[in-house]
Amino acid sequence: MMWFVARRLLHAVPLLFCVVVLNFVLIAATPGDPVTILVGDFPAPPGYVEQVKREFGLDQPIYVQLMRYLGHVLTGDLGYSFANRQPVSTLILGRLAATLELTLTALLLASLLGIALGMLAARWRGSWLDSGVQGIASTGYSIPDFWLGQLLILVFSIWLGWLPSQGNMSVRGAPEGFAGFLDHLRYLLLPALALSFRYLALIARITRAAMLEVLSADFILAARSRGASETSVMITHALRNAAAPVITVIGYNLGFILAGSALIETVFGWPGIGRLLFDSISRRDYPVMMAILLMVSVTVVLANLATDILHRAIDPRVGDR
Incomplete structure (x- = not known):
């Protein structure tokens, strides 16, 4: 039974990796810009917009953001909520x-x-x-x-x-x-x-x-x-x-x-x-x-x-x- 469970877990690891990558790519490719949530609806100076992008890593290429996200997930860090201004793990545990x-x-x-x-x-x-x-x-x-x-x-x-x-x-x-x-x-x-x-x-x-x-x-x-x-x-x-x-x-x-x-x-x-x-x-x-x-x-x-x-x-x- 232990070998049976171990084989199933080994099959699950690459599957979860593919799911994480696919989720990231699909969400990153959706229309819209999260910066508008961070900045707000009012007109903001271009310098402030660029500062917000750098703060949250949104100014980096997609592959760099993906590598950074995978590293955070492996350490248990699910990121920071743009809209709620708190760690994602704290937000999810509360719900x-x-x-x-x-x-x-x-x-x-x-x-x-x-x-x-x-x-x-x-x-x-x-x-x-x-x-x-x-x-x-x-x-x-x-x-x-x-x-x-x-x-x-x-x-x-x-x-x-x-x-x-x-x-x-x-x-x-x-x-x-x-x-x-x-x-x-x-x-x-x-x-x-x-x-x-x-x-x-x-x-x-x-x-x-x-x-x-x-x-x-x-x-x-x-x-x-x-x-x-x-x-x-x-x-x-x-x-x-x-x-x-x-x-x-x-x-x-x-x-x-x-x-x-x-x-x-x-x-x-x-x-x-x-x-x-x-x-x-x-x-x-x-x-x-x-x-x-x-x-x-x-x-x-x-x-x-x-x-x-x-x-x-x-x-x-x-x-x-």
Whole structure:
């Protein structure tokens, strides 16, 4: 297992290097000038503009800026935010907890409900329940996240007035104790549901397909002939043997759900990294953009590594393929 993990990590190093270089080149080639953010909208003397460029290294050729950026990344320095006037690492760490709370809640919700719906659809294949699950899956996979978020705000916040539509806490401050926890859940529910719906639909479809394949196997018939209960057959025998593709889709979507939180955090005013990325794009705050893209890339690589390790634990033949 250690050699298997080491090989995966060795494969990840050149991949991350290519991602860092590609992100830098693409962002540097985008239209716009970050100096306008640093200087401001008012007319500035040319000498002052040149001084700002020298201060932040923007007067150097692109390849020199790239080499300098790679050196800083290797030492853990993610740069300095043009728009927020503070180190990028400090800025991201201040938003990280909110994003992890939203994305992990959404992924947990999508995983639990998606697996449950997929199992029910496979158990009663061809029934109205199966048709309903497939309909929900097709709809959820087709609806854009940000549009679903706006619909949820319109229904539950504006029309019904049940849940808040913006932020992650009341402007008056959260109550203490369990009441504060419940109040925070009211702010978390809508964005987590909007972010999870697409992945819930995908997990439900994959679970249903994998379960149908396993339920037709001979060992399932043997388990039923031995008098095993239907719950034991579905969970102990069928779901365990159908877990590999389900784990794959959950693990591979961990990084994508982190990247996809940008629009949801913007729609709901959630103070996380996704909202920070959206604001940084509009402000041309290149160091923040590159740092967030690097963080998402690392998350995808680590999620894929964790998925491969789980596959190896389930099936030891994975590492020999």
